[in-house]
Structure formats: structure tokens, C-alpha cells
Amino acid sequence: MKSDLDIAFKEAFDKVSKLQEAVAPDVMLKFYAYYKKATSGKVFSYDNKSNIRSAFKVNARMQIKDMSSKKAKEEYIKLANTILTNK
Template structure:
């Protein structure tokens, strides 16, 4: 059974996924990093082609490598709420 944190994280992900407006690249990288870390921990991603876009993603993810999965979920939720409230 999912914890309250897991449920809130999934709900935040769903709401962010519904956004139609553009989001600033630095915010998108943070959301990406928190999401990946919450789901996969600090396991390094493997890209067949490490282009500039993927390099930025990997860098964002590795910057939070010492964060716990639960902390990553909480930061994702906080950032998502802030972003969603600014779009209203």
C-alpha cells in the first residue's frame, strides 16, 4: 500500500504532466532530477547518446545524489505545487 507521501508524489506528477504552458528549463531540470531520484535513487542513467540535453539531465540528477528518495519526493511535490499555483 502506498504511503501518503507516495500518493501525494503521484498526484503531483499527474498534475504537472497535464500542464500545457511552457515551464522554465531550470525548473524542468529540477522536476526531472527529483522524479528520477525519487524513483531510481542515485543510480546513474545510461544514455546511448549523451547529447547536450541528456548531459544537463544527468548533471541535474547527480547534483542531488545524496538526497533520500523521500526527500526527493517532498521537493518534487513542493516545486510542483509552487509551479501549479503560479499558473492559476
């Protein structure tokens, strides 16, 4: 059975995924990092792609490497609510 947090996280993800307007790249990186941490929680490895996009993704995940999956879900929901309220 899914927790209330899991349900709220899924709802926030679905709403953010359907946004029609562009979201600032730095905010999208936060969403990416929180989502990855919330859903995999694993330590990640750099995929050896030498492009700027991959480097930014790695950096975003490194910034929250010590965050728990639960906290990542909470932060994702909080950020989604902020973005969705302002749209």
C-alpha cells in the same frame, strides 16, 4: 499500501504532466532529477550520448545524488505546488 507521501507525489506528478503552459527548462530539469531519484533512487550512468540535453540531465541528477528518495518526493511536491500555484 501506499503512504500519504506516495499518494501526494503521484498526484503532483499527474498535475505537472498535464500542464499546458511551458515550464522553464531549469525547472523541468529539477522535476526530472527529483522524479528519477524518487522512482529509481539508483546510481545512474551516463548513456554516452554526446548531446547537450543528456549532459544537462546528468548534471541535474548529479546535483541531488546524495538525496534520499523520500526527500526527492517531498521536493518534487514542493516544486509542483509552487509551479501550479503560479499558473
